[in-house]
Amino acid sequence: xxxxxxxxxxxxxxxxxxxxxxxxxxxxxxxxxxxxxxxxxxxxxxxxxxxxxxxxxxxxxxxxxxxxxxxxxxxxxxxxxxxxxxxxxxxxxxxxxxxxxxxxxxxxxxxxxxxxxxxxxxxxxxxxxxxxxxxxxxxxxxxxxxxxxx
Amino acid sequence: xxxxxxxxxxxxxxxxxxxxxxxxxxxxxxxxxxxxxxxxxxxxxxxxxxxxxxxxxxxxxxxxxxxxxxxxxxxxxxxxxxxxxxxxxxxxxxxxxxxxxxxxxxxxxxxxxxxxxxxxxxxxxxxxxxxxxxxxxxxxxxxxxxxxxxxxxxxxxxxxxxxxxxxxxxxxxxxxxxxxxxxxxxxxxxxxxxxxxxxxxxxxxxxxxxxxxxxxxxxxxxxxxxxxxxxxxxxxxxxxxxxxxxxxxxxxxxxxxxxxxxxxxxxxxxxxxxxxxxxxxxxxxxxxxxxxxxxxxxxxxxxxxxxxxxxxxxxxxxxxxxxxxxxxxxxxxxxxxxxxxxxxxxxxxxxxxxxxxxxxxxxxxxxxxxxxxxxxxxxxxxxxxxxxxxxxxxxxxxxxxxxxxxxxxxxxxxxxxxxxxxxxxxxxxxxxxxxxxxxxxxxxxxxxxxxxxxxxxxxxxxxxxxxxxxxxxxxxxxxxxxxxxxxxxxxxxxxxxxxxxxxxxxxxxxxxxxxxxxxxxxxxxxxxxxxx
Numbered sequence: 279x280x281x282x283x284x285x286x287x288x289x290x291x292x293x294x295x296x297x298x299x300x301x302x303x304x305x306x307x308x309x310x311x312x313x314x315x316x317x318x319x320x321x322x323x324x325x326x327x328x329x330x331x332x333x334x335x336x337x338x339x340x341x342x343x344x345x346x347x348x349x350x351x352x353x354x355x356x357x358x359x360x361x362x363x364x365x366x367x368x369x370x371x372x373x374x375x376x377x378x379x380x381x382x383x384x385x386x387x388x389x390x391x392x393x394x395x396x397x398x399x400x401x402x403x404x405x406x407x408x409x410x411x412x413x414x415x416x417x418x419x420x421x422x423x424x425x426x427x428x
Numbered sequence: 429x430x431x432x433x434x435x436x437x438x439x440x441x442x443x444x445x446x447x448x449x450x451x452x453x454x455x456x457x458x459x460x461x462x463x464x465x466x467x468x469x470x471x472x473x474x475x476x477x478x479x480x481x482x483x484x485x486x487x488x489x490x491x492x493x494x495x496x497x498x499x500x501x502x503x504x505x506x507x508x509x510x511x512x513x514x515x516x517x518x519x520x521x522x523x524x525x526x527x528x529x530x531x532x533x534x535x536x537x538x539x540x541x542x543x544x545x546x547x548x549x550x551x552x553x554x555x556x557x558x559x560x561x562x563x564x565x566x567x568x569x570x571x572x573x574x575x576x577x578x579x580x581x582x583x584x585x586x587x588x589x590x591x592x593x594x595x596x597x598x599x600x601x602x603x604x605x606x607x608x609x610x611x612x613x614x615x616x617x618x619x620x621x622x623x624x625x626x627x628x629x630x631x632x633x634x635x636x637x638x639x640x641x642x643x644x645x646x647x648x649x650x651x652x653x654x655x656x657x658x659x660x661x662x663x664x665x666x667x668x669x670x671x672x673x674x675x676x677x678x679x680x681x682x683x684x685x686x687x688x689x690x691x692x693x694x695x696x697x698x699x700x701x702x703x704x705x706x707x708x709x710x711x712x713x714x715x716x717x718x719x720x721x722x723x724x725x726x727x728x729x730x731x732x733x734x735x736x737x738x739x740x741x742x743x744x745x746x747x748x749x750x751x752x753x754x755x756x757x758x759x760x761x762x763x764x765x766x767x768x769x770x771x772x773x774x775x776x777x778x779x780x781x782x783x784x785x786x787x788x789x790x791x792x793x794x795x796x797x798x799x800x801x802x803x804x805x806x807x808x809x810x811x812x813x814x815x816x817x818x819x820x821x822x823x824x825x826x827x828x829x830x831x832x833x834x835x836x837x838x839x840x841x842x843x844x845x846x847x848x849x850x851x852x853x854x855x856x857x858x859x860x861x862x863x864x865x866x867x868x869x870x871x872x873x874x875x876x877x878x879x880x881x882x883x884x885x886x887x888x889x890x891x892x893x894x895x896x897x898x899x900x901x902x903x904x905x906x907x908x909x910x911x912x913x914x915x916x917x918x919x920x921x922x923x924x925x926x927x928x929x930x931x932x933x934x935x936x937x938x939x940x941x942x943x944x945x946x947x948x949x950x951x952x953x954x955x956x957x958x959x960x
Contacts, residue, residue, distance in 0.1 A: 299804065299808050300806055300808070302806075302809035305809060315483075354806065358805050358806070361805075376801065379804075380794055380801070380802075381486075383793075384482075384789040384792070384793050385480045385482055385790060387479060389789065390789060393816060395789070399476060399477045399478055399481060400481055400631040401476040401477050402629070403631075404628075404631040405629070405630040405631060405632065405753075405754035405755065407593045407630050407754055411597060412592060412600055413597070413600045413601055413603075415575070415611070417604070417607075418611065419575050421577055421609070422577055423580075424577050424578055424764065424765075424767070424768070425535060425536065425577075425580070425768070426534075426535065426543060426768050427535055427580075428536045428538060428539035428542070428543060428553065428554070
């Protein structure tokens with residue numbers, strides 16, 4: 279399964295992403311924000327695509343028989359339990375899934391704005407830094423040289 | 429094979445040291461050509477201009493060539509090393525990616541054998557390099573503050589220090605409570621306009637390059653001046669080997685141009701500036717009847733004594749916002765409280781603390797240099813919000829001592845796109861370094877708690893931390909125990925010079941670029957003097 283293969287499992291993938299980063303405290307769930315990135319990285323990188331496919335396949339397999347309708351029909355507790363089981367059985371693939379989910383979620387403009395930052399490129403705007411009061415360096419300087427003369 | 433006319437000096441590598449030596453030689457009227465396997469990085473090509481800039485840190489703008497895999501990169505077999513070498517291939521070299529933390533070596537760093545009975549003394553000292561430190565500072569433009577008791581008095585810094593903000597004030601308070609040394613870092617980043625370059629706007633990710641030229645990568649410091657002085661720079665030129673003439677002297681190189689065509693460039697002298705891994709790779713790949721084990725390698729030391737700076741990282745979490753996602757990522761405060769040898773600590777030599785800025789959104793989620801990813805699931809939101817903009821990371825930069833078994837050689841199977849053997853790195857962290865880092869982690873924990881952190885986590889050894897590549901063609905007076913002499917000239921080949929981190933005899937406990945560039949300028953002046 280490639281990026282296209284993952285796209286065919288779109289509903290399952292959204293449900294998984296929503297479980298990894300659920301909506302909370304005014305932040306939306308990650309299915310809405312990270313999906314495009316996860317699909318894009320699966321299509322752009324063969325290594326990533328393989329790992330993501332392995333993870334989703336393992337989740338799908340583990341979901342079979344859990345309940346009619348599969349993973350998406352499970353309640354939040356059972357979804358998390360199932361994902362933790364897959365995390366133990368397929369650690370590398372699951373790690374990639376979490377990383378790319380976080381990458382997609384925390385690069386999305388909606389998330390950036392919710393964090394209180396200005397979305398968009400960091401150039402040319404940069405950041406304004408207000409002067410902060412610093413401890414007096416006089417104590418440090420008053421110690422005299424702390425290097426060895428050689 | 430095309431052959432170009434013989435030039436005076438051929439420099440291999442356009443990074444920190446190659447740019448400095450090319451500028452100095454060209455300014456003295458010497459004909460200089462530099463071959464660089466990368467290309468110019470256009471200001472508009474940096475990811476900072478894109479909304480998804482942070483995603484590029486782990487793909488095409490990674491500092492790891494094995495992750496980045498750009499056409500101009502070569503692979504590095506680092507399977508036998510707990511530290512991955514980092515580098516960049518472009519005009520500017522790894523100064524494109526560096527964080528520009530810019531301390532000098534200290535006087536004792538050149539005398540470790542005499543003072544502490546370990547490793548070797550350098551054949552040059554701090555006083556020899558001091559005028560070159562100052563010259564280099566003027567070329568680079570250093571933000572900082574004079575008066576640091578960790579060093580002999582320095583000339584005035586070119587611009588004021590990097591603004592420390594709430595984060596800097598907070599961690600400085602921790603050092604103050606413990607009565608330890610701290611000082612605003614010397615940084616090769618402008619805080620005021622200087623020498624035709626713009627001041628930093630505190631956008632943050634210096635490790636992805638600086639698109640406005642505030643950070644002193646050599647493509648915007650040395651190279652414009654070197655080119656104006658007459659130096660020639662050939663990009664996308666991948667050198668395969670250095671060739672010898674019948675007189676036993678280096679007479680040029682064989683390289684592949686941007687179209688993959690094999691070419692030969694003749695020269696009266698050759699300067700290697702290809703970093704502490706690229707330089708031994710080239711020497712070891714330049715075998716001949718006279719040098720069956722690699723060029724300039726009669727000592728058998730080419731590639732040996734590889735030193736990284738092993739990094740341990742400690743991160744404190746605070747209960748208030750610190751503003752750490754703003755400002756130059758690697759530059760804030762340095763502490764050298766535990767720099768000089770005190771055997772009561774259980775190790776010889778010492779380390780610095782480098783306090784970096786905070787983490788950007790994705791790095792916060794994935795745990796940054798600690799690697800402890802924020803948990804997923806229903807606890808994610810609270811866990812993330814407890815961290816974002818509330819962390820301070822203290823890096824422990826330990827002095828690595830030279831050990832012959834830590835080395836670079838040629839991989840028997842892996843090659844780059846031109847078929848040139850890839851370097852293979854074999855490295856083991858010494859017991860002394862381990863004890864040093866453990867001491868540093870414990871002290872970093874103290875300072876973070878002293879600054880108000882409610883929890884501290886650490887990474888005992890940063891894998892993606894091989895920024896500094898040193899020692900693989902060491903400097904010394906004795907041809908049996910060193911590769912180059914006190915002026916960077918190979919003992920075995922009198923017109924072959926090395927100016928990058930390879931020549932470092934020991935590596936100190938601070939970032940090396942300031943010292944690498946000062947050594948390069950010192951070597952250049954020796955070449956100019958001999959020519960005169």
